[in-house]
Amino acid sequence: MKLHEYQAKEIFANFGIPVLPGKVAFSADEVERISQEIGYPVVVKAQVHVGGRGKAGGIQIARNAVELRENALKILSMQIKGIPVKKVFVTQAVEIRDEYYLGITVDRQARKLVLMLCASGGVDIEEVAAVSPEKIAKVHIDPLVGLHDFQITKVIYGSQVDLSKAKEIREIIRNLYRCYMEVDASLAEINPLAVTIDGQVIALDAKLLIDDNALFRHSDLEQMREVGADLDELEEEAQDLGLAYVHMPADKRGPIGVMGNGAGLVMNTMDEVARAGGKPNNFLDIGGTATAEVVEKALLHILKDDMVKGVFINVFGGIVRCDVVAQGLIKAYERLERKVPIVLRITGTNEDIARQMLEETPLQYASTTTEGAVKIVELVGKG
Numbered sequence: 001m002k003l004h005e006y007q008a009k010e011i012f013a014n015f016g017i018p019v020l021p022g023k024v025a026f027s028a029d030e031v032e033r034i035s036q037e038i039g040y041p042v043v044v045k046a047q048v049h050v051g052g053r054g055k056a057g058g059i060q061i062a063r064n065a066v067e068l069r070e071n072a073l074k075i076l077s078m079q080i081k082g083i084p085v086k087k088v089f090v091t092q093a094v095e096i097r098d099e100y101y102l103g104i105t106v107d108r109q110a111r112k113l114v115l116m117l118c119a120s121g122g123v124d125i126e127e128v129a130a131v132s133p134e135k136i137a138k139v140h141i142d143p144l145v146g147l148h149d150f151q152i153t154k155v156i157y158g159s160q161v162d163l164s165k166a167k168e169i170r171e172i173i174r175n176l177y178r179c180y181m182e183v184d185a186s187l188a189e190i191n192p193l194a195v196t197i198d199g200q201v202i203a204l205d206a207k208l209l210i211d212d213n214a215l216f217r218h219s220d221l222e223q224m225r226e227v228g229a230d231l232d233e234l235e236e237e238a239q240d241l242g243l244a245y246v247h248m249p250a251d252k253r254g255p256i257g258v259m260g261n262g263a264g265l266v267m268n269t270m271d272e273v274a275r276a277g278g279k280p281n282n283f284l285d286i287g288g289t290a291t292a293e294v295v296e297k298a299l300l301h302i303l304k305d306d307m308v309k310g311v312f313i314n315v316f317g318g319i320v321r322c323d324v325v326a327q328g329l330i331k332a333y334e335r336l337e338r339k340v341p342i343v344l345r346i347t348g349t350n351e352d353i354a355r356q357m358l359e360e361t362p363l364q365y366a367s368t369t370t371e372g373a374v375k376i377v378e379l380v381g382k383g
């Protein structure tokens with residue numbers, strides 16, 4: 001389970017990790033009221049489950065009410081990586097001297113936890129890890145033994161943090177580890193861990209993932225769970241329509257719509273599209289007992305994304321009859337406002353009839369998943 005920054009900060013505060021006072025807000029009025037209460041300057045931060053909010057414009061500093069209205073309030077009507085911002089965290093703004101990265105997570109290969117500290121924090125820790133991994137000081141923690149003081153010393157001296165802040169950083173690391181273990185986290189991250197110009201060390205951002213398998217012993221945390229908090233608009237609509245639809249992340253999505261019956265078959269179809277050099281736009285499982293109506297509804301839904309320039313439909317007719325699916329599809333195609341190429345691979349009961357029905361239509365038939373994938377990529381391009 002992912003927690004929002006404001007939720008993670010509340011938990012961090014309970015473990016003695018220094019955070020700045022702030023409140024969550026759902027409307028412009030609330031943002032203004034809280035800003036006055038906290039006192040300017042304030043930072044307004046989008047609360048969405050995606051990283052890189054700063055770069056996307058989802059974090060704004062306001063020195064007064066005018067700036068707040070000019071910049072910060074627009075965050076509430078933004079989308080970040082396709083996810084609409086429904087709430088913001090309003091918090092005290094500070095002047096930053098240094099930004100560090102501090103994190104604890106599971107190192108699966110080592111079968112241990114790993115504690116990481118890096119003096120070049122803030123944004124883009126992934127880039128630091130790729131370009132100059134030696135800048136990140138790491139120690140492995142055996143969870144049965146716990147975190148030793150010498151290990152903390154090792155990361156503090158192994159990174160290039162300001163050693164005059166070693167005492168404060170040590171305390172924060174101890175508390176972060178305690179928090180990590182007690183809430184059954186799988187990731188606890190502070191990026192940036194900031195040193196302010198007046199020398200305070202503060203968690204300016206907070207990321208906490210809780211192991212879902214441990215939620216049964218954290219009823220207080222389970223209440224923080226939000227169903228659908230990380231859905232984009234089309235995913236929300238799909239939920240209302242009763243469709244099992246996943247929109248690929250904005251930076252990875254391509255022009256090929258994909259649907260099929262059965263999650264495994266759909267995933268396999270997406271893999272084949274990728275293998276043929278194409279880029280899927282979505283995942284859509286119409287389920288085992290898909291009717292003609294569902295096929296039509298699903299097709300219309302996939303095409304709501306203008307980026308989709310063709311659709312590959314992969315149906316195994318075990319429970320559903322192929323001719324019924326084909327009939328639904330032909331009707332749906334006639335009604336389509338935006339007619340894109342469609343490839344249908346359909347096998348199983350009444351396959352021959354389905355194939356014959358499609359012959360006089362603009363729909364393309366494929367007899368295997370691979371063939372269908374190659375065909376749709378030919379028709380749509382690699383995107």
Ligand code: GDP
Nearest residue numbers: 043051052053054092093094122123191192205
């Ligand atoms: P992220 O982009 O989603 O990781 O959001 P962060 O909370 O890490 O904020 C991104 C950047 O915004 C930070 O690295 C800071 O440089 C800046 N920032 C966040 N809070 C403050 C603040 O209180 N004061 C100042 N001056 N900058 C801030």
Ligand code: MN
Nearest residue numbers: 122191192205
């Ligand atoms: Mn951050």
